[in-house]
Amino acid sequence: MTITISSFAWVPPFAQGYVKDLRPRWALAEAGLDYKVHLLSEGDADAPDYRRWQPFGQVPAYRDDEVQLFESGAILLRIAERSDILRPRDAQEAAQTQAWVFGALNSLEPKIDNLILPGTFHAGEDWVDGFRPHAERMVDLRLTSLAGWLDGREWLTGRFGVADIVMATVLRGLQEEPVLAGYPVVFAYLERCLARPGFETALAAQFATFAENEPA
Template sequence: MTIQLSAFRWVPPFAQGFVRDLRVRWALEEAGLPYEATLIDPQIQASPDYREWQPFGQVPAYRDGGVEMFESGAIVLHLAGKSEALSPSDEAGRARVATWIFAALNSVEPHVQNLVHLDVFHAGEAWTEERRPQAEAMLRSRLTSLAAWLDGRDYLEERFTAGDLMMTTVLRELVDNGMLAEFPTLDAYRERCEERPAFGRAMEAQLTPFRENAPA
């Protein structure tokens, strides 16, 4: 069975290029695994059939004939176990990759999302003026630690892995607000990862249906 991956048929421009099926598309491209995107809209998203596949109605969801799962981090971790392009084959190497995937999702992304939510979903609301300095301070602390680790390194470990893939998709949300520019080491790391051909193919695959299904 060809791998199936759920993705949105269309999203507003501010979300294009950031929907989390990008993470799985990128992993599949790095691994050289063919897949088909199952495009969904709000009606499908709310349907009982789709909720059987993804209980929260989100994307991505994944199936390959043997495995059916959801949550981008879990899917990328699963794919890392199937491909040496995403993870070393030894136990210690796999453990480090899993560690960095979870670090991206648990140690860095919550603080990134706190700031993104303030700037995008609550822009202009009075309470954000008081909350933003705290959110920025927590995020800067995490970014400082990450930059210290990456100082002198091209990747989180000795070579590109699924951990770098996940961390890059988290960091790139800080480009537009200027926060990542404060950390040249991290910005250069992000650019290095995004220059990979597999990332370009994954991005184009996500954006193509958005262009094709844009409202008239």
């Protein structure tokens, strides 16, 4: 089976290590599956062919011998289906995996983005400081709930899986934020996820792509 994912050829240093093709790279590393990378240079994301693969012109997109699709959560669920290592072991684990992939992307990621992105992309604008306490409250609420679920659990579902990959990549956004230290259960879970060799492999692969395509 040939698997291809899309990635940007290069992004500025502040974004390196955080581009969302890290998610399929990590899942594929855990699964021990080889893959090719379809690199996008300036303007390629707007090309009609790419828009037929990823309608929003984003990365990652994914294809294998049978299907092509986009959205990192959907991609990871597909990779899990193809892997004896990542495939949920029963219907309940599969349902919980889907629920936590959606939960990470829908209930947590937007709240975390609200906290971290204004300072990155709107630094110095009047509304940023006033918005921050609201964003912090929302993140607190979600972390409280997540800590409640994780208490006494090693992983989100019965064993490490793609839901943990999505969740860890979402929570990583908080690593520079003081709020995470207030949730030792979540902090320890994130450390557990990031200690996996698959994460290091994925990170190194993403950095290698950007190093190879560094603008002159």
